[in-house]
Amino acid sequence: MRFNAAMxxxxxSSTRYLPIIDGLRFMAxxxxxxxxxxxxxxxxxxxxNSARTDPLFHLLNLGNFGVRxxxxxxxxxxxxxxxxxxxxxxxQVSLKQYFIRRLTRLEPPYIISLLIYFGVRWLAQGSLHASxxxxxxxxxxxxxxxxxxxxxxxxxxxxxxxxxxxxxxxxLLCTLFAVKSxxxxxxxxxxxxxxLGAFKTFVFNQPLWCLLDFLHYFVVGLLLCDLYxxxxxxxxxxxxxxxxxxxxxxxxxVADLVCDFWVPMITPVLIFxxxxxxxxxxxxxxxxxxxxxxxIGGMCYTIYLYHVLLLAAPATATFACxxxxxxxxxxxxxxxxxxxxxxxxxxxxxxxxxERPFMVPNWPQLFCQQITAKTLLWRxxxxxxx
Numbered sequence: 001m002r003f004n005a006a007m008x009x010x011x012x013s014s015t016r017y018l019p020i021i022d023g024l025r026f027m028a029x030x031x032x033x034x035x036x037x038x039x040x041x042x043x044x045x046x047x048x049n050s051a052r053t054d055p056l057f058h059l060l061n062l063g064n065f066g067v068r069x070x071x072x073x074x075x076x077x078x079x080x081x082x083x084x085x086x087x088x089x090x091x092q093v094s095l096k097q098y099f100i101r102r103l104t105r106l107e108p109p110y111i112i113s114l115l116i117y118f119g120v121r122w123l124a125q126g127s128l129h130a131s132x133x134x135x136x137x138x139x140x141x142x143x144x145x146x147x148x149x150x151x152x153x154x155x156x157x158x159x160x161x162x163x164x165x166x167x168x169x170x171x172l173l174c175t176l177f178a179v180k181s182x183x184x185x186x187x188x189x190x191x192x193x194x195x196l197g198a199f200k201t202f203v204f205n206q207p208l209w210c211l212l213d214f215l216h217y218f219v220v221g222l223l224l225c226d227l228y229x230x231x232x233x234x235x236x237x238x239x240x241x242x243x244x245x246x247x248x249x250x251x252x253x254v255a256d257l258v259c260d261f262w263v264p265m266i267t268p269v270l271i272f273x274x275x276x277x278x279x280x281x282x283x284x285x286x287x288x289x290x291x292x293x294x295x296i297g298g299m300c301y302t303i304y305l306y307h308v309l310l311l312a313a314p315a316t317a318t319f320a321c322x323x324x325x326x327x328x329x330x331x332x333x334x335x336x337x338x339x340x341x342x343x344x345x346x347x348x349x350x351x352x353x354x355e356r357p358f359m360v361p362n363w364p365q366l367f368c369q370q371i372t373a374k375t376l377l378w379r380x381x382x383x384x385x386x
Contacts, residue, residue, distance in 0.1 A: 007348075007352055008295055008298070008299060008348050008351060008352055008356070009295065009298060010022065010298040010356075010359060011356060011359035011360055012359070016080075019289045019294045020278055020279055020285060020288055020289055021073060021076070021077065021297075022293075022294040022295075022297035022298045022300075023278065023287075023288030023289050023290070023293050023294050023297055024069070024073055024275060024278055024288060024297070025070070025073060025297035025298065025300040026288070026293045026294070026296050026297035026300070027066075027069060027288065027297075028066040028067075028069035028070045028073065028297075028300065029066060029070075029296070029297065029300040029303050029304060030066070030296075030340075031060075031062070031063035031064075031065065031066040032063055032064060032066040032067065032156075032304065032307070033063075033303065033307050033340060033343055034060050034063045034336055034340070035060060035061065035062070035063025035064045035066070036063075036307060036308060036311060037060075037311060037315070037332070037335055037336050037339050037340070038056075038057060038060035038061060038063070038332055038336075039061070040311060040315045040319075041315070041319060041331070041332050041335050042057050042061075042328075042332070044315075044316075044319065045319045045331070045332075045335075046319065046320075046323060047323075047326070047328045047331055050326075050328045051328050054327075054328040054329050054332075055329070056328070056329035056332060056333075057328060057329075057332070058258070059254075059258070060332065062254070062257045062258065065257055065267075067159045068214065068217050068267065068271070069271060070159065070163075070300075070304075071159075071162070071163075071166075071214050071217035071218050071221070072217050072218070072220045072221045072224070072268075072271055072272075072275060073221060074163055074166060074218060074221060075166070075170075075217065075218035075219060075220060075221020075222050075224075075225070076221035076222070076224050076225050076228075077221070078166070078167065078170045078174075078221075079170065079173075079174050079177070079221060079222045079225045080225055080229075081093045081098075082170070082171065082174035082175075082177060083174065083177045083222075083225045083226060083229055084229065085177075086174070086175075086177035086178045087177055087226070087229055087230060088229065093171070095171055098171065099167075101361065102167050104358065104361075104363065104364055105358055105359065106301075108358045109301065109302065109305065109354055109355040109358055110157075110160065110305065111140065112354050113154065113305040113306060113354075114136060114139050114140060114153055114154060114157075116306075116309070117153050117154045117309060118132070118136050118153055120309065121153070131152065132152065132153070135151055135152045135153050136153055138151065139151045139153045139154070139157055142157075142160065142161040142164045143161070144157075144158065144161065145158045145161040145162070145209055145210075146161075146209065146210075148209050154305070154308065154309075155308075156304060156305075156307075156308060157305075162210075162211055162213070162214055165210065165211040166211055166215075166218050169211060170218075173218075173219075173222065174222070176188055176189060176222070177222075177226065182226075182230060185226065186223065186226060186227075189219055189222055189223040189226065190223060192216070192219050193216045193219050193220055193223065193268050193269070193272075194216075194265070194269075196212075196215055196216035196219070197216045197264045197265035197266075197267075197268055197269075198265050200213070200216070200264035200265070201264045201265040202265075205264070216264070216268050217268055217271070220268050220271060220272050220275075223272065224272065224275055224276070224279070227276070228279060232279060232280060238280060238281060238282040238285060239280070239281075239282075240281070240282055240283070242276065242277045242280040242281035242282070242284070243277060243281040243282060243283040243284055245273055245276070245277045245281070246273070246274055246276075246277025246278065246281050246284045247277075248273075249270050249271075249273040249274035249277060250274050252270050253267060253270040253271065253274060256270060296344055299344075299347055299348060299351040299355075301355060302347050302350050302351040302354065302355045303343065303344065303347040303351075306346070306347055306350055307343050307347065310342070310343045310346050310347065311339060311343060314339060314342055315335070315339060318335055318338055318339065319335070322334060322335070322338070
């Protein structure tokens, strides 16, 4: 774990680092990876005909809900500095620095991943198509979801387009923390979650292809941020009752997804109580701060960007070579046991090479300084030789 901490730990621009958040990121990314393994094997594996009747296929098929878990975490993390300003009198957040940090931290890994996907697709097809080039530009500017379609370059990036919309809207939404009354402020936040969830449940359950489809999940993050800063951060008590609440919340969340019962309205509430138990419970907090889970969760952005690509070739090989009996559930478990460590290990290398360097807050300045220093050194050597 010392090796992991040195090579694969996150670099944050804030003095506050919460391991539990990376633990929750693991809880979000793990089902997404399992979802895509299940999708690949269920549609392309040798037992694809029996997959549709297998209960485990339908259970793992719920893993794409992990994206909503990420939205709640984003709401919490993005609102934290704004909430500190309004609730604790901390320094006001510079919107210029806020947006520059978003650009320098998230854009380079995202652009690099798109170019890698595009290059792999080019090599696989042997030629370029106009649609591929146009989709690349749409993806670069987070626009494919606006055209009611998924990116053909990397289709999982649709959620990043929603995230970008929230980044733009977050400073305005966080002005809710300016409400002085704690009860009234939390009433507004909780009411917003319930109203938006009810709207998506009862009024308009068709996709809007924009932030409004998922805004209630981000607002859950704001409510958690309020509770954390005002009520939880300075207390060391971790009642065991929160662990019971967490167990019930995760179980009910799975049951809610399986039954598809008022999902847009109920699931944000269950995620809220589950995340509360992670922050306030004793056992859940210990579980989700295990160093290995925290390390994997800290690499979630890289894992999310590359896991589809990393699964493509190995999955084809393991599907063809490894088969245990004729039961779909047993074979998909074997595939998950083989492919998940492979995805996480390869993602760790990509994280260290293609994401971690951009976590340094002032990396553009450092990069320019290095280029200038190397240029001056090269000129001096040239002058000496001449």
